[in-house]
Every structure is written in C-alpha cells, then in structure tokens.
Amino acid sequence: MLKKTDPLTLLLPMFILASEPVFAHPGHDHGHWSAGLIHLLWIAPVILATGFAIYRLGKNKHLKGQK
Known part of the structure; x- marks a missing residue:
C-alpha cells in the first residue's frame, strides 16, 4: 500500500534538476x-x-x- 506523500515532496526533485546550471551550455545566456x-x-x-x-x-x- 502506498503511503501518503506531500505534493511538494514530489515536485522538489524536479525543481532541483531544472536548476539553471544543469541546463547551461556555452551560448546559453541566462543573463x-x-x-x-x-x-x-x-x-x-x-x-x-x-x-x-x-x-x-x-x-x-x-x-x-x-x-
């Protein structure tokens, strides 16, 4: 049986993985x-x-x- 999980707990890893340094590459200007x-x-x-x-x-x- 699955235990109840807070939705924020499910979304937190996505936000960590979607951070700017992860997707940055030369020519990818975040400024x-x-x-x-x-x-x-x-x-x-x-x-x-x-x-x-x-x-x-x-x-x-x-x-x-x-x-």
Missing part, C-alpha cells in the same frame, strides 16, 4: 532579459502535467474510498 520567460514557457507544461496527475491520483483515491 538575457527574456531567459526567465523562455525557461518558464519551457517548464510550464511539465509542471502542469505533474500537478494534474497528482490531482487525478488524489481524486481517484478519494472515489475508491467511498465505494
């Missing part, structure tokens, strides 16, 4: 004014999909408990 927006647009679908999956898993567990 440019648009760098933050570009990175946000790149990572937003991953964050949304993870949040939706956590929501659906929680909802399914709740519904199974009512039967």
